Structures are given as structure tokens and as C-alpha cells.
Amino acid sequence: MSDTATMATGPELSRRTFFKVSAIVGGGMAIAATMPMAAKALGQGAPAELNAFITIHPDNSITMIGKNPEIGQGIKTMLPMLIAEELDADWDLISIQQGDLDMARYGAQIAGGSTATPMNWLPMRQAGAAARQMLLQAAALRWGVDISELSTEPSVVVHAASGRRATFGELAEEASHTPVPDLRSVPLKDAADFRIIGRAIGGIDSPRIVRGEPIFGVDTQLPGMVYAAYERSPVFGAKIVSANLDAAKAEHGVIDAFIVEGNGNIQELVDGVAVIASNWWLANKARAKLDVQWDNGEWADHSTAKYDETARRLMAEGQPEEVFASKGDVDAAFAAASGTLEAEYHYPFLAHVPMEPMNCTALMHEDGRMEMWAPTQLPMNGQMSVANYLGVAPDKVTVHLTRMGGGFGRRLMNDYMVQVAAIAKQMPGTPVQLIWSREDDVRTDYYRPAGWHKLSAAWNESGKITGWADHFVTFNLGPAGGFNPATMSATEFPANHVENLRFAQSKMRTSVPMGALRAPTSNAMAYVMQSFLDEVAHAQGKDLPTLLNEIVAGEDKQEGAFGFGGFAPGFDPQRLRNVTAKATGMANWGKPVAEGHALGFGYYYSHQGYFAEVAEVSLSDRNQVLVHNVWVAGDVGSHIINPYGAMNQVHGSVIDGIGQALQLAVEIEGGASKQSNFHNYQVPRMPTVPQIHVEWVISDYAPTGLGEPALPPVIPAITNALFALTGKRIRELPIDTAKLV
Amino acid sequence: MAFQVTINGETREIDAPEDMPLLWVLRQELGMTGTKFGCGIGMCGACTVHLDGVATRSCSLPVGAIGDRKVSTVESLGDTPVGKALQQAWLDTDVMQCGYCQAGQLMTATALLNANPDPSDEDIDNAMRGNICRCACYKRIHSAIAQVAREDTANV
Numbered sequence: 078m079s080d081t082a083t084m085a086t087g088p089e090l091s092r093r094t095f096f097k098v099s100a101i102v103g104g105g106m107a108i109a110a111t112m113p114m115a116a117k118a119l120g121q122g123a124p125a126e127l128n129a130f131i132t133i134h135p136d137n138s139i140t141m142i143g144k145n146p147e148i149g150q151g152i153k154t155m156l157p158m159l160i161a162e163e164l165d166a167d168w169d170l171i172s173i174q175q176g177d178l179d180m181a182r183y184g185a186q187i188a189g190g191s192t193a194t195p196m197n198w199l200p201m202r203q204a205g206a207a208a209r210q211m212l213l214q215a216a217a218l219r220w221g222v223d224i225s226e227l228s229t230e231p232s233v234v235v236h237a238a239s240g241r242r243a244t245f246g247e248l249a250e251e252a253s254h255t256p257v258p259d260l261r262s263v264p265l266k267d268a269a270d271f272r273i274i275g276r277a278i279g280g281i282d283s284p285r286i287v288r289g290e291p292i293f294g295v296d297t298q299l300p301g302m303v304y305a306a307y308e309r310s311p312v313f314g315a316k317i318v319s320a321n322l323d324a325a326k327a328e329h330g331v332i333d334a335f336i337v338e339g340n341g342n343i344q345e346l347v348d349g350v351a352v353i354a355s356n357w358w359l360a361n362k363a364r365a366k367l368d369v370q371w372d373n374g375e376w377a378d379h380s381t382a383k384y385d386e387t388a389r390r391l392m393a394e395g396q397p398e399e400v401f402a403s404k405g406d407v408d409a410a411f412a413a414a415s416g417t418l419e420a421e422y423h424y425p426f427l428a429h430v431p432m433e434p435m436n437c438t439a440l441m442h443e444d445g446r447m448e449m450w451a452p453t454q455l456p457m458n459g460q461m462s463v464a465n466y467l468g469v470a471p472d473k474v475t476v477h478l479t480r481m482g483g484g485f486g487r488r489l490m491n492d493y494m495v496q497v498a499a500i501a502k503q504m505p506g507t508p509v510q511l512i513w514s515r516e517d518d519v520r521t522d523y524y525r526p527a528g529w530h531k532l533s534a535a536w537n538e539s540g541k542i543t544g545w546a547d548h549f550v551t552f553n554l555g556p557a558g559g560f561n562p563a564t565m566s567a568t569e570f571p572a573n574h575v576e577n578l579r580f581a582q583s584k585m586r587t588s589v590p591m592g593a594l595r596a597p598t599s600n601a602m603a604y605v606m607q608s609f610l611d612e613v614a615h616a617q618g619k620d621l622p623t624l625l626n627e628i629v630a631g632e633d634k635q636e637g638a639f640g641f642g643g644f645a646p647g648f649d650p651q652r653l654r655n656v657t658a659k660a661t662g663m664a665n666w667g668k669p670v671a672e673g674h675a676l677g678f679g680y681y682y683s684h685q686g687y688f689a690e691v692a693e694v695s696l697s698d699r700n701q702v703l704v705h706n707v708w709v710a711g712d713v714g715s716h717i718i719n720p721y722g723a724m725n726q727v728h729g730s731v732i733d734g735i736g737q738a739l740q741l742a743v744e745i746e747g748g749a750s751k752q753s754n755f756h757n758y759q760v761p762r763m764p765t766v767p768q769i770h771v772e773w774v775i776s777d778y779a780p781t782g783l784g785e786p787a788l789p790p791v792i793p794a795i796t797n798a799l800f801a802l803t804g805k806r807i808r809e810l811p812i813d814t815a816k817l818v
Numbered sequence: 819m820a821f822q823v824t825i826n827g828e829t830r831e832i833d834a835p836e837d838m839p840l841l842w843v844l845r846q847e848l849g850m851t852g853t854k855f856g857c858g859i860g861m862c863g864a865c866t867v868h869l870d871g872v873a874t875r876s877c878s879l880p881v882g883a884i885g886d887r888k889v890s891t892v893e894s895l896g897d898t899p900v901g902k903a904l905q906q907a908w909l910d911t912d913v914m915q916c917g918y919c920q921a922g923q924l925m926t927a928t929a930l931l932n933a934n935p936d937p938s939d940e941d942i943d944n945a946m947r948g949n950i951c952r953c954a955c956y957k958r959i960h961s962a963i964a965q966v967a968r969e970d971t972a973n974v
Contacts, residue, residue, distance in 0.1 A: 289852020
């Protein structure tokens with residue numbers, strides 16, 4: 078990750094802190110463990126707010142704030158579990174409310190980069206522990222005893238010596254008047270005493286969801302609300318020339334139609350036409366009458382085929398634009414090698430397609446304040462973009478966070494927030510809900526970038542890799558800036574473990590918008606690097622687990638080698654060894670498998686999680702790839718905080734990766750996406766899902782996130798299994814089974 | 819145009835064009851947002867409702883074509899024994915991640931068990947293949963359905 082992280086630290090943390098997407102998706106952010114902790118008594122017999130996250134009611138019930146955006150990663154349940162653990166609360170007495178965007182009050186509010194667990198593991202527990210201390214102080218004062226004589230049971234303070242007991246609810250009002258302890262020194266539980274961390278707890282919103290209650294962004298309903306659709310050019314980079322607004326306005330139910338001019342930033346607002354109606358279906362239908370004329374500029378002849386042709390030519394010419402990582406003497410290593418290998422790998426653009434299409438609701442108040450109900454993974458950036466667009470201070474933009482029907486990185490971009498703000502600005506006093514069709518979603522995404530790699534490896538007589546090189550052909554993201562997912566790390570494995578290295582790249586011009594897709598860069602690099610390493614292993618007559626162990630043989634922990642923003646522990650080869658041993662053991666690696674089946678292995682370290690996975694595949698009578706079993710071994714630290722959520726994340730990641738391996742691609746034709754909906758962008762469905770076996774390697778490291786790191790290794794596990802089965806290498810995704818026979 | 823449609827046992831007056839899909843009538847004319855928009859072309863199942871008990875994609879069903887057939891949605895699912903059992907199984911199994919598709923999954927699963935109280939694993943796969951869960955909670959959806967089927971069979 079080449080961009081510098083914008084660091085948010087406690088006292089400086091403010092509404093103006095703008096988080097770079099690069100910092101978040103790469104896991105590069107730290108936050109100090111100090112947030113505003115003022116307590117507030119709300120009156121006699123009224124609830125007492127012990128800090129920003131905890132309000133205790135006289136009836137002993139507790140209201141907690143879930144501060145982070147919920148996209149299905151389970152964070153609205155998990156962060157309060159951390160608070161409740163150290164508060165020593167009774168989980169059944171807790172209800173959880175989603176916090177609005179207020180980072181001065183809550184700290185970072187982000188769903189991305191698997192960062193929530195490492196960022197909040199300590200601060201959330203400290204918030205709970207501080208409130209517990211205040212309850213103990215209140216009891217000590219009330220009973221005239223020393224605080225050291227007190228203990229807690231779930232939601233009760235106990236004085237064992239006298240047998241006196243008081244519920245948290247009975248003490249809360251008095252506790253709110255006691256001094257707030259220093260978070261850095263407030264005592265935390267011994268892990269052996271955890272009652273909530275490690276317990277399988279169901280999603281806090283699930284009962285409402287199974288009843289169909291309104292809870293998602295698109296369920297927002299406000300009095301007098303109208304609905305908007307937004308027509309933009311399918312050709313990326315086009316400018317609007319004209320539209321037949323009158324024809325759209327003449328349609329049934331249409332209230333208004335107007336042209337919206339982009340602001341020159343493809344991550345915020347591109348040219349389009351807004352159609353407003355009493356019902357979204359009517360607004361969307363009226364788009365057909367707009368007859369929009371676009372100026373496609375130079376972009377209409379861009380295509381995947383041309384990108385592929387250019388990339389292949391660049392790799393063949395072998396004159397990269399720039400070398401971005403280099404050490405030793407690669408040419409000498411290849412000249413002296415006892416074995417070498419070279420191969421080209423390619424992967425396509427991918428879309429995110431979360432189930433809830435992009436949407437946002439906005440109300441421009443008459444006094445100039447903008448109020449928004451936003452399904453966004455990065456609300457702070459949405460607020461800033463909207464404020465910049467409107468030319469107002471960020472505190473004039475209120476952002477209510479809604480539950481989201483999936484994210485996968487799509488909602489790190491807030492273009493739909495700026496679109497609806499541009500529309501709502503035209504109609505002060507009227508709430509507007511913008512909804513995208515699925516076609517809008519698939520055709521105007523920020524895609525996982527396609528990429529091409531020409532890899533070469535050299536090794537000596539003992540099989541040690543002595544030279545490692547890559548010519549990476551990628552895209553120039555243009556002037557828009559922000560997170561660039563079309564990049565490759567200078568430390569991409571096994572870079573740090575070889576003496577002679579050259580990573581070079583060439584960039585092609587494009588107008589295709591690109592963004593972070595779950596496990597960004599890793600979802601592509603794991604496939605390329607672990608498939609090529611499998612080639613090297615076979616060339617040397619060994620298997621990939623053996624080669625990986627040899628690559629890190631004799632190495633110890635690399636302090637700070639992957640030093641993301643303050644909480645990363647650095648790469649530890651023992652964790653690689655452990656997950657590799659565990660996964661191969663689970664899968665009976667090296668033992669005979671069923672006739673017509675084969676196993677493949679993949680490993681990857683990303684987002685501070687270590688995962689090794691084995692896939693068992695076969696080919697059906699109709700030559701389709703069948704994945705029967707996937708064995709997963711993961712090391713994400715000392716605790717699996719919520720085993721329910723953790724297992725769901727692994728299942729989802731593995732199946733997501735299977736879809737990427739077998740069937741997903743966005744093709745560009747005529748400067749636009751050829752794919753448009755689930756009929757030609759076919760995500761996995763129930764019948765093709767394999768058995769998934771998951772085991773954890775528990776290590777001494779603080780727990781880290783699970784939204785992403787289980788995804789990358791399943792892809793090379795499948796491609797390597799298909800090689801074992803057919804003798805054919807998979808050097809392009811998605812897998813073309815016609816090439817396997 | 820005005821229609822009368824029976825939804826969850828109530829007769830509702832609807833003033834909408836007859837080609838408006840039932841989904842958008844439910845969500846934005848009647849304010850019943852439990853039924854979800856996912857694709858608009860009947861490919862994802864998020865909008866599944868029951869039409870005389872049959873799982874039907876409401877995004878592709880013109881309101882004018884319903885006639886006197888009875889519509890039921892996720893909002894009334896808990897009023898039926900199978901629907902209620904499935905809702906509980908969904909919670910016991912902690913099925914969901916984002917949860918957006920789950921109304922549609924539950925409606926399809928309910929229609930399956932009403933028609934076939936003892937489905938095989940393959941029956942479940944086939945009945946559920948039209949419902950996408952982008953978070954891929956498929957294993958738990960499958961086991962929650964199988965669990966209700968087993969309980970139901972055990973009670974016979």
C-alpha cells in the first residue's frame with residue numbers, strides 16, 4: 078500500500094478527519110484508546126448514560142450503541158459483545174441501537190479492510206470496563222465499603238462479605254456522578270473469565286429481519302417522500318449532451334426530470350439525468366423516454382479484448398514502464414539457476430453486486446441542512462463528499478446509518494450519496510429516495526480491476542528460490558485519486574523471502590471505474606502467486622505446502638514487515654506453518670482421494686489473517702467443475718469473538734471465492750459493461766455449494782478481522798486441484814472448462 | 819386504475835397502473851417493505867411472495883394480473899405454523915449475514931415445506947436455487963429448512 082494512511086488519533090479525531098480508502102482497505106489505521114467518555118445522569122429514575130456507548134435504565138436493561146456500519150459482517154452484534162464482556166453485563170438485558178455518524182463521539186465508524194476487530198478489540202472493552210468501574214464506585218459509596226471488596230455477576234454488583242447486592246440499574250444514576258476512570262489504566266478481565274467473548278451469539282437484528290420489519294436503507298420511509306432514478310451513460314467517461322426531459326415528465330406519475338452535471342470526480346458525481354416520481358418503478362420506467370445524447374469522447378472503443386491484446390503485447394515486449402521493487406541481481410540469479418519457470422496469468426474485472434441495490438434517502442431542510450439515511454461503509458467520506466458538493470461545512474450534513482444489504486467494498490464509494498444530495502438540493506423540504514436498478518448496479522460499479530502478470534522464477538540445485546520477477550500490466554486510474562486497487566504490493570509473497578527480486582509494471586489508460594472488492598488486491602494476487610508457486614513446486618517434484626515451508630524455513634517473525642498503522646504484528650512464518658499443517662491434516666493431504674477427484678492447496682496472508690485451504694474437485698459429465706469439499710484452517714489470533722459470525726464469514730468468503738474462480742467476469746465492450754444483471758453475472762447458488770470444514774489455529778496475537786482473509790486462498794486451491802486432476806494449468810479466470818479437456 | 823387485492827387476508831384498495839409490478843405496489847404504495855427488490859427480472863428471488871400459496875416473484879407480477887388470487891408476504895409469515903417454525907429455525911441456526919435476501923428465502927422455503935413436508939437434500943437445493951444469497955449463507959439456510967422438516971416429520 079503506497080499511499081500514506083491518514084492517522085486518526087484520539088484528541089485530534091474530528092469530523093474533518095478524512096479517511097483515505099487506501100488506509101482502510103489495506104488495514105492501515107490506528108486509533109488511540111481515548112474517546113470522549115463523559116457520563117450523564119438524565120434525572121432521578123431516568124436512564125443514566127455512563128459513556129457514549131452505554132445507557133443503563135432503572136429496570137436494569139441496557140441500551141448500547143453499535144457504532145460501525147453493519148453490512149452483514151455482524152459488527153452491530155460483535156462490538157457490543159466486547160463492551161458487554163468488560164461491563165460484565167447480562168447479554169439478555171441488552172438492546173443495541175445503531176449510532177449515527179459522529180466520529181468525535183464514537184471514534185472511527187467504518188466497515189472495510191477487516192479493520193473493526195483489531196481497531197476495537199481494546200477500546201470497546203475499555204469502554205465497558207470503565208462503566209463497570211463507575212458502577213463499583215457507586216456501590217462502594219452507597220455501602221461505605223472499599224471498592225476492592227466488590228465484584229460483579231452479570232449486571233449485578235456484589236459485596237460478598239455482607240451479602241449485599243445491587244443491580245446495575247439500581248446503581249446507574251449514582252454511577253453517572255462518579256469520576257470517569259482513565260481508560261488506559263482501567264483493569265480488564267483475565268481472558269479465562271470471559272463469558273461473552275467466544276460465545277456463539279445470534280445477530281441482534283435477525284428477529285426483526287425474519288419478520289420483514291423495515292431496517293435496511295431502502296426501507297426508509299418519510300412523510301411526503303418521492304423516489305428518484307438516475308440515468309447515466311453506460312460508456313464510462315461520457316459527458317451528457319442533451320435529454321428529452323419533457324417526454325419523461327409527460328409519463329404517468331413523474332414529478333420532475335432534470336440534468337445533473339458531474340463534478341469531475343468519478344468517485345462522487347458523473348453526468349446524468351434525474352427522474353423523480355411518486356413511485357420508483359414509474360421513475361425508472363420513464364428513463365426510457367429520455368433519449369439522452371452522450372459524448373463518449375475517446376472511450377467508446379475500449380474493450381476487454383483490446384486491453385488483453387495490449388497487455389499481452391506489453392508482456393511480450395518486456396519493457397515495463399517502471400520497476401517498483403528491486404533487490405539483488407535477478408538476471409544473475411536466472412543465469413546461474415538450475416531451474417527456471419515463466420508463465421502469464423490473467424484475471425478479469427469483477428462487480429460487487431450486494432443484494433440491496435445502491436440507494437440513499439436525503440432531505441434538504443429549508444435552513445440548508447442536509448439530512449441523509451445512508452447505507453454506506455464509509456459514512457465519513459460520504460458526508461465530506463456531500464458537504465463539498467453542496468459547499469457547506471460537514472456538520473451541516475447529518476448522516477443516519479442504516480443496515481445494509483451487503484457491501485463487499487462497493488459501499489466504500491459514496492457516489493449514490495452525492496447523487497441523491499444533488500437531487501434533493503433541487504427540492505428543499507421534500508425527502509427523496511434514490512434507488513438504482515440492478516442494471517445500474519452492475520453497469521456502473523467500481524470494479525475489481527482486471528490484471529495481467531508475467532511471472533518468472535529461478536531456483537538453485539537445492540530447490541531454493543533464488544530469483545523472483547513479475548511484469549504486472551495494470552491500469553492507470555487517472556486523476557480521480559483515492560484508493561487504487563489496480564496495484565500490487567512490493568512485499569507480495571514471497572518477495573520478502575527471496576534474495577533477488579524485480580517487480581515491474583506497465584499501465585494502460587482506461588475510464589473503467591475501479592474500487593475495492595472484498596480482500597482487494599489479495600483476491601487476485603493469491604490466485605496468481607499461489608498458482609505459480611504450485612507450478613514451481615511441481616517443477617521441483619514437490620508439493621506446494623512443502624515449498625511454502627521451505628520458503629520460510631529458519632525464518633523468525635518479521636517485526637513491522639507488514640507494519641500497517643500501529644496494530645499489525647508483522648508477518649510471523651510460524652503462523653503460516655501452523656495453518657498449512659492444520660489444513661493439510663484436515664484434508665488428508667497426500668492420501669488417496671476418490672476416483673476422478675483431486676485436491677489442491679492454497680495459502681494466503683491478508684488483513685492480518687493467515688489462511689490455508691484445500692479444495693477437492695472433479696469434473697462433471699458435462700465438463701463442469703464441481704467443488705466437493707473445502708478445508709479451511711485460519712489463524713486470526715487469540716479469540717474467535719463470536720463463533721456464529723466467524724463461521725458465516727468463512728463460509729461466505731469461500732463461496733465468494735468459488736464464484737470468482739468458476740464463473741464471474743465483467744467484460745468491457747464499446748466502453749461499457751457487457752454484464753447487466755444476475756442472468757449474465759451469475760453468482761453462486763445453493764446447489765453448487767461444497768461442504769466447508771473450518772478449524773481455527775489459536776495464537777497469542779490480538780484478534781483480527783474475518784470479513785476478507787478466508788477468501789483469497791480458495792481460488793488457487795481450486796486451480797491447483799484442477800491441475801492435479803487434468804494436468805492443465807489455469808492461467809486465466811474465470812476457469813474455462815473447454816481448455817481442461 | 820383502482821384495484822382490489824387481497825394481501826395477508828385484508829382487502830386493499832390500490833390506485834396504480836395495472837402494469838406496475840406487485841413489488842412496487844407493496845413497497846411504495848402500501849408501505850410494506852418486507853418484500854425486497856433485488857434484480858427486477860425474477861432472477862434473485864428477493865421479492866418472493868405467495869400467490870395462492872405458490873412462491874411467486876413479485877417484481878415480475880403486474881398488479882393487474884392478480885385478480886382474486888390471494889397474496890401473502892413475509893409480514894404475515896409468522897401467522898402460519900410452517901412459516902413461524904422456519905422463522906425460529908432461522909434464528910436458532912443464526913442463518914443470516916446481511917439478511918436482505920432472507921424474506922425471499924423464507925417465503926420460498928415455506929412454499930416448499932407446505933408442498934413437500936419431507937424434502938430430500940436435493941429437493942431443498944432445487945427449490946432454493948432461484949434465491950440468491952450474495953453473502954452465501956446457503957449451508958445454514960439448507961440446514962434450517964432440513965431441521966424444520968425433521969421436526970415436522972417427527973411430530974406426525
